[in-house]
Amino acid sequence: MQLFFVTKSTHCPYLWFLLKSATFFFLFQKSLSSSMDSTPPSSKRMKTRGIKRGEHLEGWFSGEVEKIEKYLHETSRKVVNNPKLIFFNWLKEKNLTEVRVILKEQLLKRFLKMSVNIYPVLVRVFYTNLQFVGNNLASHVKGVDMEITHEVWSAVTGLKYAGLRINKGNIGVVEEFNKIQLYRICLKNPQSKVRNFSVGGLKLNERLIAFIVTWMLKPRGSNHFMLTEEDLVFISCIMNKTKINWIHIIEEHMQKSMRLSDYHYTYAILISKFLHYFEVDLDEEYTEVVKSSHEVNSGSLS
Numbered sequence: 001m002q003l004f005f006v007t008k009s010t011h012c013p014y015l016w017f018l019l020k021s022a023t024f025f026f027l028f029q030k031s032l033s034s035s036m037d038s039t040p041p042s043s044k045r046m047k048t049r050g051i052k053r054g055e056h057l058e059g060w061f062s063g064e065v066e067k068i069e070k071y072l073h074e075t076s077r078k079v080v081n082n083p084k085l086i087f088f089n090w091l092k093e094k095n096l097t098e099v100r101v102i103l104k105e106q107l108l109k110r111f112l113k114m115s116v117n118i119y120p121v122l123v124r125v126f127y128t129n130l131q132f133v134g135n136n137l138a139s140h141v142k143g144v145d146m147e148i149t150h151e152v153w154s155a156v157t158g159l160k161y162a163g164l165r166i167n168k169g170n171i172g173v174v175e176e177f178n179k180i181q182l183y184r185i186c187l188k189n190p191q192s193k194v195r196n197f198s199v200g201g202l203k204l205n206e207r208l209i210a211f212i213v214t215w216m217l218k219p220r221g222s223n224h225f226m227l228t229e230e231d232l233v234f235i236s237c238i239m240n241k242t243k244i245n246w247i248h249i250i251e252e253h254m255q256k257s258m259r260l261s262d263y264h265y266t267y268a269i270l271i272s273k274f275l276h277y278f279e280v281d282l283d284e285e286y287t288e289v290v291k292s293s294h295e296v297n298s299g300s301l302s
Contacts, residue, residue: 060125062143067128075128080120081264084215086112086296099205103212105241110158111270112216117287118268119275126271130258137251146278153247156273163243167252171233174242179232186210186235197227209235211296217246218253221264 061067088109091100103109122141129140138147150161164173171177183197184190186206199210213234214224227235237244250267257263269290275282 059142060122061129062140071125071128075124078124078127078261079221079264080118080123080268081219081221081266083118083267083269083290083294084219084296085115085269085290085294086212086216088113090295090297096205096208099208102209102238102241106238106244106246107159108217108246111246112212114157114269114273115290116269116272116276117289118272119282119285119287120268121286122275122280122282123265123268123271126274127254127258127265130254137254141275141278141280144278144280146274146280148251148274150247152274152277156277157270159247161245161247163245164237165245165248166230166233166237167249168230171229174233174237177233177236179229182232182236183227186239197232199225199227206235206239208296209238213238215296218249219264219266 057068057071061071088100088103091097091103103112125141126139126146131138133147136147136149138145140146153159153161166173179197180194183194184192186202188201188203192201199207199214202210210227210231211224213231214220214227217234218231234244236242250270253266257266
């Protein structure tokens, strides 16, 4: 379409006004149309596109109507926790040798440094189908049955089913544990008055271990800076080289994430590793890259 540009005329000001308005309207419409044609789908639309496709739901849940309903009305709405990882080379560079050694003694090295792109939608599918088969966690994703045996845990994470099985109801299994006494030992200034159990006043090693507990071993959605009695028990065991059954701890925490509405879905990297281990078809599934912002580093501890 050819455009005619006119200059303002003193003889016909009304005609000039009409032509100028029409030209502006045409250019605006063309610009808007071009913008709409070239704009890619928003990230939100891309993330939810698969959820709206019935064939995806059928594939994720192998046509189980009850599970699909649960996913649509409940589990698809739960938040997947941002994952964290820690590089042991960074611990070495920062002369955090003691922390490096005691984490290795807990057999946590491979688990803590695991890094893989995560599949948040399939993490929700995994939790939707999560159950116990005998003594093992099991789930079903895209037609693949996944029973997480002790052998699978060992192959994927290096963890062994051995050590103390600690939870909120049996803290007494840790002999001579006193939370106030333990917290004072961890403080930069042990003479400080204990008003609460905040991470802020802890020595560097103890603060790092506290964050590993609240971000990675028993992750929660918020309030990582206030320690519970259970957190302090884990810190005490790690610092004193008391072996903990981390498989039991993680399995119990995953069950709570599944059952309790106020819990986020945790261990996204671990579950994505399980998906790879069981060779679930991940082609065309929405994925998120684990970035440097997910790493525990000096900025995390400031």
